Amino acid sequence: MYRAKIFLKELSNVKDFVVMTAKYDTLKINLISDIYTIDAHSLIGIISLDISQPIMLEIPDQDAPEEFKQDIEPYLYDAEFDH
Numbered sequence: 001m002y003r004a005k006i007f008l009k010e011l012s013n014v015k016d017f018v019v020m021t022a023k024y025d026t027l028k029i030n031l032i033s034d035i036y037t038i039d040a041h042s043l044i045g046i047i048s049l050d051i052s053q054p055i056m057l058e059i060p061d062q063d064a065p066e067e068f069k070q071d072i073e074p075y076l077y078d079a080e081f082d083h
Contacts, residue, residue: 007075
């Protein structure tokens with residue numbers, strides 16, 4: 001399992017994030033916010049979440065591929081940096 005907190009500052013970040021996850025269409029990627037778990041490949045699903053807060057990203061079945069870890073870096077939440 002792989003887990004990381006991400007922060008999608010605005011709608012353009014959401015779009016870019018979904019385009020990035022499309023490269024990993026066979027990888028099960030969930031986004032968890034409060035009680036909701038949605039598919040990270042879904043633009044509509046992500047927009048339905050509260051993107052003003054950090055969101056937990058989870059790959060439940062395996063560790064994330066190294067390329068994915070590099071691609072996700074711009075979206076990682078840094079608690080020390082005030083978003």
